[in-house]
Amino acid sequence: MTEVLRFDDVTVTRDGNEILGGLSWTVNEGERWVVLGPNGAGKTTLITLAGARMNPTSGTVSILGQDLAASDTQDLRIRVGLSSAALADHIPPDEWVSDVVMTAAHGITKRWQEEYEGMDVDRAGDLLAAFGMSQFAERQFWTLSEGERKRVQIARALMADPEVLLLDEPGAGLDLAGREELLMALTELAGDKRSPAIVLVTHHVEEIPRGFTHALLLRDGAVVAQGPLVQTLSNTNLTATYGMPVELHSEGGRWTARRASS
Numbered sequence: 473m474t475e476v477l478r479f480d481d482v483t484v485t486r487d488g489n490e491i492l493g494g495l496s497w498t499v500n501e502g503e504r505w506v507v508l509g510p511n512g513a514g515k516t517t518l519i520t521l522a523g524a525r526m527n528p529t530s531g532t533v534s535i536l537g538q539d540l541a542a543s544d545t546q547d548l549r550i551r552v553g554l555s556s557a558a559l560a561d562h563i564p565p566d567e568w569v570s571d572v573v574m575t576a577a578h579g580i581t582k583r584w585q586e587e588y589e590g591m592d593v594d595r596a597g598d599l600l601a602a603f604g605m606s607q608f609a610e611r612q613f614w615t616l617s618e619g620e621r622k623r624v625q626i627a628r629a630l631m632a633d634p635e636v637l638l639l640d641e642p643g644a645g646l647d648l649a650g651r652e653e654l655l656m657a658l659t660e661l662a663g664d665k666r667s668p669a670i671v672l673v674t675h676h677v678e679e680i681p682r683g684f685t686h687a688l689l690l691r692d693g694a695v696v697a698q699g700p701l702v703q704t705l706s707n708t709n710l711t712a713t714y715g716m717p718v719e720l721h722s723e724g725g726r727w728t729a730r731r732a733s734s
Contacts, residue, residue, distance in 0.1 A: 474501040475537070476636045476669045477522050482531035484517050484693075491517045492693045494531070499636065499686075504662045504670045506680045506701070509690035510714055515673045518690070519556060519640045522671065524548035536635055550579045553634030553668070555625040555642055565614035569605065569624055570596055572613050576631035599627035603657055619650030623657065637661075639672045643679040655681050677705065682725035689713045707732070 477499040484492040492514045499505055507515050520526045521533050524545045533540040535548050553576075562581045563572055571583040574596040578586050600606050603623040608616060616624065622642050629637055642658070643651045661667050662683030672684070680701075687704040689696040690713070697709040710718040710729060717732035 475499070475534070476501055477536075477671070478532075478534040479518075479521070480532045480534075482521065482528045482533060484514075484521070484526075485529045490693055492521075492528070495693070495695055497688060497695070497698060499669050499671060501635075501669055502665075503686050504681075504684040505672065505686045505688060506684050507671060507673045507688045507690065508675070508677065508710075508713060509696075510675070512692070513690040513713075514693040515690060516556070516558075516640055517693075519554070519638050519671070519673055520558075522636070523552050523554040523556075523638050525554075546579055550577075550632050551635050553629035553632065553637040554640075555622070555629040555638070556640035557644070558640075560621065560625055563613055565612065567613050568609070569600070569611050569613055569616070570609040572624055573599055573628045573631050576628045579632075596627075596631060599630055600624070603627045604653070617650070618645045619647070619653065622646065622650075622654060626657070626661075634668050636669045636671065637667070639670065641673055641675070643674060643676070651679065655679065659683055677710075677720065677727040677729045680727050691715070 475498055479495050479497045482492055482495045483490060507518060509515050521528060524535055524540060527541055536551055538548065564582050567582060574588055574592055575581060575583050577592050600609055603626060605623050605627065608620060626642060643654055646654060658681040662670060662681050684701055686699065687701045688698045689709055696713045697704050705720060707718055707720050710720055718729050719732040721728045
């Protein structure tokens, strides 16, 4: 089985604070991982490392078989699809939606003087259609709702036909309808054998799409549990992750969790 991400004893320290501590984790081709944990668990830092946008303080991060510290990060960033609030902040609000998607082919967030082939235009159009956003192609990014922006960002993340797809809290800020529309799209993506390996970061088990295979649970920068989803998601592991008694339920491939009654 081909590894697409590998973390070996990775630590990240900032201003004397350990954000990740001795984390080891492997994602293989075809796997769909959800990363769960409370605020401050290190989830976004994990995704930032996996997206080749920072280096660890110690340990080794391997992305698509390349040591991050010794690689061309621009090349890796094109091969890794990323959707995150931090990346969205770099998209000019007046950028046309079609260009928001298409510029990912060059690993940039604003269209300048670069040229695109017809196949790039067609692929951007196909991806917008796949996420129900064709009618917004000639709209400016700032005019979209939060849910519409999230779908455009995921389409953008897939533009360069990445070998791994990283989604950092794609459901954040969405209302119920927006969240369910997004989950339907992600469920379809997860079920497509042509899709790359996927890593989805969220706070909520309710945001885990059907078809996801593995889970990584973090607390205070350390791994609480990791492995196949149905084995890793448990009352015991979630209680340790969130620091309170948790009662977990599953129905029809979807999950819910609440504080357990005493």
